[in-house]
Amino acid sequence: QVQLVQSGAEVKKPGASVKVSCKASGYTFTNYGIKWVRQAPGQGLEWMGWISTYNGNTNYAQKFQGRVTMTTDTSTNTAYMDLRSLRSDDTAVYYCARDQTSSSTDAVDVWGQGTKVTVSS
Amino acid sequence: SYELTQILSVSVALGQTARITCGGNNIGSKNVHWYQQKPGQVPVLVIYRDSNRPSGIPERFSGSNSGNTATLTISRAQAGDEADYYCQVWDSSVVFGGGTKLTVL
Numbered sequence: 001q002v003q004l005v006q007s008g009a010e011v012k013k014p015g016a017s018v019k020v021s022c023k024a025s026g027y028t029f030t031n032y033g034i035k036w037v038r039q040a041p042g043q044g045l046e047w048m049g050w051i052s053t054y055n056g057n058t059n060y061a062q063k064f065q066g067r068v069t070m071t072t073d074t075s076t077n078t079a080y081m082d083l084r085s086l087r088s089d090d091t092a093v094y095y096c097a098r099d100q101t102s103s104s105t106d107a108v109d110v111w112g113q114g115t116k117v118t119v120s121s
Numbered sequence: 122s123y124e125l126t127q128i129l130s131v132s133v134a135l136g137q138t139a140r141i142t143c144g145g146n147n148i149g150s151k152n153v154h155w156y157q158q159k160p161g162q163v164p165v166l167v168i169y170r171d172s173n174r175p176s177g178i179p180e181r182f183s184g185s186n187s188g189n190t191a192t193l194t195i196s197r198a199q200a201g202d203e204a205d206y207y208c209q210v211w212d213s214s215v216v217f218g219g220g221t222k223l224t225v226l
Contacts, residue, residue: 035215037164045156045164045207047215061214062122100169105211107154107169114163 002026004112022096029077125218143208153191
């Protein structure tokens, strides 16, 4: 079945970086882009960016420009999200999610299980 | 930047119809998607492109979009429908509404 499996929870100190992985299975990885969305405790969904798994093109939310890098490894069908200079307000659950179609403007229909990132000194 | 406005909470009696709105400037010209997120769970797509249901989503869930308001309608509401609901559009980037908590009484 189609699924996205993310890496495990992380605890980081302020100023550090975190890299979350998202391994896809059950479909042709390069046919659908990946979006990254985060959710702070008790808060709503926040879009971080998108990556084309076909050619690596990215589109980052302005808020995260310069601090986030999204990449893919098509040999392992894995997407990665690297967030640098972590602050306490980066504490959140980070999700990867698959585009429903080949268009990045469409909905996402498959979500990873989420990766909890805690930033604390 | 584009903004989506959702009411914080909506209550509905068991078996009645719940309507959750999502406001945005000329939202009727955009494709609206809706996600359901139950406590402690991952979001689930329930409506895409205004009014389409993914496979596995009950027919009780429907959507509409016109003018400045998109609406998610849940007919014959069940206890299991209690969740946060988020609308989402694309406007040069992904935009989420703030979410609406649905309580079934």
